[in-house]
Amino acid sequence: MADELRPRYELYFAYGSNMLEQRLKERVKSAEFFSNAWIRGYEVRFRKISIDDSGKADLVQTGNLEDIVHGVVYQFDPDHWHALDKHEGATGNNPGYDRVPIQVHTDSGSRDVTTYLARKERIDESLKPYTWYRDLILCGAEQHGLPEDYRRKIENIADIPDQEENRPGKIEAERQMQEYLSLR
Numbered sequence: 001m002a003d004e005l006r007p008r009y010e011l012y013f014a015y016g017s018n019m020l021e022q023r024l025k026e027r028v029k030s031a032e033f034f035s036n037a038w039i040r041g042y043e044v045r046f047r048k049i050s051i052d053d054s055g056k057a058d059l060v061q062t063g064n065l066e067d068i069v070h071g072v073v074y075q076f077d078p079d080h081w082h083a084l085d086k087h088e089g090a091t092g093n094n095p096g097y098d099r100v101p102i103q104v105h106t107d108s109g110s111r112d113v114t115t116y117l118a119r120k121e122r123i124d125e126s127l128k129p130y131t132w133y134r135d136l137i138l139c140g141a142e143q144h145g146l147p148e149d150y151r152r153k154i155e156n157i158a159d160i161p162d163q164e165e166n167r168p169g170k171i172e173a174e175r176q177m178q179e180y181l182s183l184r
Helices: 021-027 078-088 131-143 148-155 168-183
Strands: 010-014 032-040 042-049 055-061 068-076 097-106 109-118
Touching (some): 021 131, 055 109, 068 097, 131 168
Antiparallel strands (some): 010 068, 032 097
């Protein structure tokens, strides 16, 4: 049930591709929707260097309280963090993200959660996301009814086409989006 934390479960704030339930549940079997959420003084930028040479989502603190990032809070068994860390590239010799605590706002109040932020050495401000990656984020935003103006903001982010037809990440994302679109 939304906004009711299971015993022992922990909260995770998704602001990128993991907003789409189909994607997160494939990565973290115990994941359950908890609540929509937002944070002030941040914006999403696609500056995290990906293994596919595109830009992936990162939270950037702006200090401007007019800047708002909307996302989705999920709860899951903390024994499953390792699975999400692996998918997010937060492990190994050259991790791209760090798992960090952050406070978000929900309709029922503030919550301490965990999210991922890009490591400084893995940032390139000139990057752009692939179209399929941006569309995956849009599907998650739509699925959870995030504000229309926020969805338009994501939709207007400059993207680049992925020329590699058989990229496993692209194929996986397109399948997950199709699954979502067939259920709505």
